[in-house]
Amino acid sequence: MSGYRAGMVDLASGLISREIFVNEEIYAAEQERVFARSWLFIGHESQIPNPGDFFSSRMGEESVILCRDRAGSVHVFLNSCRHRGMKVCRYDDGNTTVFTCPYHGWSYGTDGRLAGVPFFREAYHSELDRAKYGLVEVAQLCCYKGTVWANWDAAAPPFLEYLGEFRRFLDLILDGWDGREGQAELIGGVQKWLIPCNWKWPAENFSGDTYHNISHRSVDLVGAGPSGRSRRDYSELNVARRLHVALPDRGHQTITYMLPKDHQPQPAYQNSPEVAEYFRHCEAERRKRPGINSRMIGAPGEIFPNIALLPRQPRTLAVWHPVSAHQTEVWRFFFVDRDAPQAVKNFLRDYYIRYSGPAGMTEQDDMENWNYAHAASRGTIARRYPYTYEMGMGHAVENYEWDGLQMPGRVVDLTKAMASEEPMRNLYRRWAQFMEAESWDALMPWRQTARARAAE
Amino acid sequence: MSDPVNIRTLPVGTRVVLNSGAEVEIVSNPGDGVWLFGRYLPAADDDAEEMIFAQDVVAVRS
Numbered sequence: 001m002s003g004y005r006a007g008m009v010d011l012a013s014g015l016i017s018r019e020i021f022v023n024e025e026i027y028a029a030e031q032e033r034v035f036a037r038s039w040l041f042i043g044h045e046s047q048i049p050n051p052g053d054f055f056s057s058r059m060g061e062e063s064v065i066l067c068r069d070r071a072g073s074v075h076v077f078l079n080s081c082r083h084r085g086m087k088v089c090r091y092d093d094g095n096t097t098v099f100t101c102p103y104h105g106w107s108y109g110t111d112g113r114l115a116g117v118p119f120f121r122e123a124y125h126s127e128l129d130r131a132k133y134g135l136v137e138v139a140q141l142c143c144y145k146g147t148v149w150a151n152w153d154a155a156a157p158p159f160l161e162y163l164g165e166f167r168r169f170l171d172l173i174l175d176g177w178d179g180r181e182g183q184a185e186l187i188g189g190v191q192k193w194l195i196p197c198n199w200k201w202p203a204e205n206f207s208g209d210t211y212h213n214i215s216h217r218s219v220d221l222v223g224a225g226p227s228g229r230s231r232r233d234y235s236e237l238n239v240a241r242r243l244h245v246a247l248p249d250r251g252h253q254t255i256t257y258m259l260p261k262d263h264q265p266q267p268a269y270q271n272s273p274e275v276a277e278y279f280r281h282c283e284a285e286r287r288k289r290p291g292i293n294s295r296m297i298g299a300p301g302e303i304f305p306n307i308a309l310l311p312r313q314p315r316t317l318a319v320w321h322p323v324s325a326h327q328t329e330v331w332r333f334f335f336v337d338r339d340a341p342q343a344v345k346n347f348l349r350d351y352y353i354r355y356s357g358p359a360g361m362t363e364q365d366d367m368e369n370w371n372y373a374h375a376a377s378r379g380t381i382a383r384r385y386p387y388t389y390e391m392g393m394g395h396a397v398e399n400y401e402w403d404g405l406q407m408p409g410r411v412v413d414l415t416k417a418m419a420s421e422e423p424m425r426n427l428y429r430r431w432a433q434f435m436e437a438e439s440w441d442a443l444m445p446w447r448q449t450a451r452a453r454a455a456e
Numbered sequence: 457m458s459d460p461v462n463i464r465t466l467p468v469g470t471r472v473v474l475n476s477g478a479e480v481e482i483v484s485n486p487g488d489g490v491w492l493f494g495r496y497l498p499a500a501d502d503d504a505e506e507m508i509f510a511q512d513v514v515a516v517r518s
Contacts, residue, residue, distance in 0.1 A: 100488040105509060107491050116491050116507040 009432040011425055014390035018377045020431075021198040027325035034305050034434045035060030037443075039140075039162045041307045041319050042066050042076055042148040044333065046185045052095045052110055058321045058329070059150065064138070065089050065099065066148055069111040074143055076150040077112050077135035088135070099135070108135050145174035145182035147317075155440040157447075163303070164446070165408035166252040169245075172298035172311035176337045178285035179294055184315075185338035187349055192331050193358040195367055197374035199306055199320040199328040200431070205366055206300045206308035206318070208244050208255040208423040210414060211391070215365045224361050225313070226351050227270035231362055232313040235266035236297060241402050244412040246423050249445050251430025253423035254301025254309070255414070260403050263287070263295070275347045278340065295405055302423075304430050314352040326374065332357050389428070392420030461513045464489040471497065471517035472508070479517060480508055 008017040054067035063079035081101040088099040107116030112135040138150040142159035176183030246253040265283035298311025308318040400411035412420040480494035
């Protein structure tokens with residue numbers, strides 16, 4: 001099988017051309033084919049609690065405004081004046097009654113309506129149809145457990161259908177540590193920084209690259225984790241199954257841990273007795289709840305195309321915003337339970353920024369890899385040689401079940417295999433489908449399957 | 457031509473004069489230096505809030 005432009009993504013051989021990372025024409029095509037059609041993470045409702053609150057976000061390369069209007073409704077608008085395109089909002093966040101373009105003064109309400117046009121009577125002779133020139137609003141918006149997602153394509157499936165069975169993994173971030181629904185709130189500001197590599201480097205990494213753990217050896221040795229050992233608390237790994245889970249029809253993939261039945265909470269967060277007790281209590285409560293998530297522990301994963309999730313240590317979402325073929329702007333959002341004690345929040349904030357972000361010890365390791373791998377792949381000679389993604393080809397299984405717990409999608413049991421490149425192949429398979437498909441009709445095979453079943 | 461009026465920090469309740477000669481009372485100020493929300497004076501019961509463009513403001517009355 002050859003995929004996307006004569007084998008650039010060749011999953012039969014496991015070879016992927018370096019061109020998809022460094023070619024500027026391909027990058028330009030991605031903006032239309034991938035980012036203008038995918039559901040993208042915008043922000044969290046806790047960033048805009050009051051009418052008039054706004055947060056400047058991004059969708060692909062473009063600036064958008066997440067805001068709450070006077071009536072309390074949430075909107076996402078393109079941050080570009082309809083008159084000459086100037087940004088109408090140049091602050092990171094705040095509260096306002098209007099977004100005013102500094103160029104000619106056109107002004108928009110927080111509901112996007114064009115409210116003020118200088119010299120409307122004198123220069124336009126009251127003839128301009130202001131109703132036609134509100135801020136451009138996204139085609140679809142979804143608020144899910146506090147997170148806000150948007151899509152420019154009206155033909156895309158609704159967000160939860162887009163997620164499919166991956167919803168359970170997102171829930172591991174958004175639900176409380178004790179299993180209650182939707183308890184997450186943002187802590188601190190959003191960390192933002194530029195890295196000199198293509199956005200797919202971090203997307204691939206967070207799809208579940210366990211093979212690069214050696215890169216983090218120094219962090220493990222120094223004991224950056226919340227118990228002073230390793231970089232995370234891993235005591236469950238002695239009994240859990242460690243899996244790669246990939247959803248082929250959606251392009252989402254993750255690492256996850258399945259706990260055995262009747263598993264008891266293990267010591268964690270040992271650097272603080274108060275925090276350790278809080279998590280012991282939460283883990284015990286979580287195990288009392290029905291549903292499969294009480295037996296799952298989240299780990300790095302990726303929602304197609306550019307949203308990384310890390311549900312536990314640290315608990316964070318990251319967005320890999322494309323800037324150019326050779327540059328990415330990273331935005332990292334950190335979460336805590338909103339009703340956690342302040343001492344727990346403080347402890348976690350310290351741990352989170354010690355681990356992740358531009359100054360985080362683990363993320364610095366990752367950036368060294370991404371940035372220098374990208375730079376070393378740009379040259380004329382380097383581009384001739386594709387990357388290999390052959391690890392574990394043909395060894396993923398479907399209908400995976402262990403100790404009475406089923407897992408969706410294609411699964412690789414890493415408990416013995418240690419690593420696989422199934423998640424990366426899944427990411428690039430979906431990427432190639434987006435790059436080739438003319439419309440969303442060709443990107444929803446699950447609907448065709450459902451129609452076929454209904455017709456039988 | 458009069459000096460430009462800096463409307464950015466004018467508080468609510470301030471009365472301004474427009475180049476048309478009309479007088480307006482500020483009901484809210486977004487602070488962007490471009491627009492005010494005001495009510496034309498003398499006030500009538502059904503007076504709607506209107507957006508006032510900075511370049512139309514020629515003087516501050518109070």
